[in-house]
Amino acid sequence: MIRIAAVGDVHVDKDVVGRYRPALEQLPDRADALLIAGDLTRHGTVEEARCFATEFGGLEVPVVVVLGNHDHQSDLQDDVSAVLTDAGITVLECSSTVLEINGHRLGIAGSKGFGGGFAGACASNFGEREMKNFVGTTEDIAQRLGEALRSVRCDALVALTHYAPVPETLVGEPLEIYPFLGCYQLGQAIDSAPTALALHGHAHHGSERGRTPGGVPVRNVAHPVIKQAYNVYQLLSDSVDTELVNA
Amino acid sequence: MTNQIDLEAEIQRLLTEHDRISEQGITVQRREHQVVLGGEVESAQRRDEICRQITERFPDIEITCDIGITRAQAPSEVEEIS
Numbered sequence: 001m002i003r004i005a006a007v008g009d010v011h012v013d014k015d016v017v018g019r020y021r022p023a024l025e026q027l028p029d030r031a032d033a034l035l036i037a038g039d040l041t042r043h044g045t046v047e048e049a050r051c052f053a054t055e056f057g058g059l060e061v062p063v064v065v066v067l068g069n070h071d072h073q074s075d076l077q078d079d080v081s082a083v084l085t086d087a088g089i090t091v092l093e094c095s096s097t098v099l100e101i102n103g104h105r106l107g108i109a110g111s112k113g114f115g116g117g118f119a120g121a122c123a124s125n126f127g128e129r130e131m132k133n134f135v136g137t138t139e140d141i142a143q144r145l146g147e148a149l150r151s152v153r154c155d156a157l158v159a160l161t162h163y164a165p166v167p168e169t170l171v172g173e174p175l176e177i178y179p180f181l182g183c184y185q186l187g188q189a190i191d192s193a194p195t196a197l198a199l200h201g202h203a204h205h206g207s208e209r210g211r212t213p214g215g216v217p218v219r220n221v222a223h224p225v226i227k228q229a230y231n232v233y234q235l236l237s238d239s240v241d242t243e244l245v246n247a
Numbered sequence: 248m249t250n251q252i253d254l255e256a257e258i259q260r261l262l263t264e265h266d267r268i269s270e271q272g273i274t275v276q277r278r279e280h281q282v283v284l285g286g287e288v289e290s291a292q293r294r295d296e297i298c299r300q301i302t303e304r305f306p307d308i309e310i311t312c313d314i315g316i317t318r319a320q321a322p323s324e325v326e327e328i329s
Binding site for chain 2: 003010012015016019020023026027070073196204217224227229231232233235237
């Protein structure tokens with residue numbers, strides 16, 4: 001059995017430091033790892049990254065993250081990643097990691113992802129250079145996420161993105177902005193591997209549950225959606241006790 | 248005077264692009280005589296800053312701030328994924 005805690009869109013700055021910590025101190029009793037689905041900071045500054053590392057670092061369980069669009073706002077994403085890595089946090093961008101947990105290998109492949117839209121209402125790689133750059137970015141990131149997912153050898157595989165891979169978990173958001181919230185290519189990447197669970201954030205007004213066309217469970221763990229410090233998902237279980245230990 | 252048709256768009260862009268706000272998860276709904284801001288943010292300071300900035304930028308419009316602070320308690324349940 002593996003239990004994964006997950007949240008996204010925590011947008012840490014100095015005014016947030018300390019808010020999550022009481023719940024995070026209890027996390028090792030509830031889960032084996034913490035995955036964070038991007039938008040770790042407000043503006044992607046080094047100072048905010050340090051605040052995030054203070055708040056979410058130093059836990060007794062591994063912490064694995066992807067960046068979100070907010071973490072790119074200052075064009076310092078490499079510096080942000082370096083601060084997090086120095087704090088012992090694993091940052092994924094079209095890459096993967098494997099955690100040994102309870103005798104199982106938990107594989108996590110992650111990427112920020114990008115927009116582009118979904119079947120019937122998606123952008124095309126056609127026309128102006130700006131449009132081709134936009135959709136080209138969508139396609140490139142999805143392709144590399146798929147490669148990362150397919151490269152992992154593990155007992156349970158989790159896909160971690162900021163942008164959404166399916167429209168179901170966007171329900172509640174205005175339809176007009178779906179193309180800025182995710183893309184179907186991420187869902188295709190997730191379906192190209194034996195993915196057990198896909199986690200994303202970004203859609204603050206979206207819905208928690210969905211599935212890819214291939215049947216992979218998708219969970220939108222944006223903080224305003226789950227309305228608690230983190231959710232806990234159980235994988236590889238013979239039986240489940242839905243009450244958390246020490247709850 | 249702000250064109251009423253553009254009002255929601257102007258507020259939405261200010262919420263996202265103003266360096267002291269940078270929020271993409273705030274809803275803007277126009278009522279008969281007021282604009283209602285909704286959604287959730289991570290701290291009371293952020294909510295107060297949003298209301299202050301929007302009121303300063305649009306002094307002739309009645310702004311109602313229904314923005315909440317997202318709770319951050321530990322969970323009590325686990326979901327089995329199958």
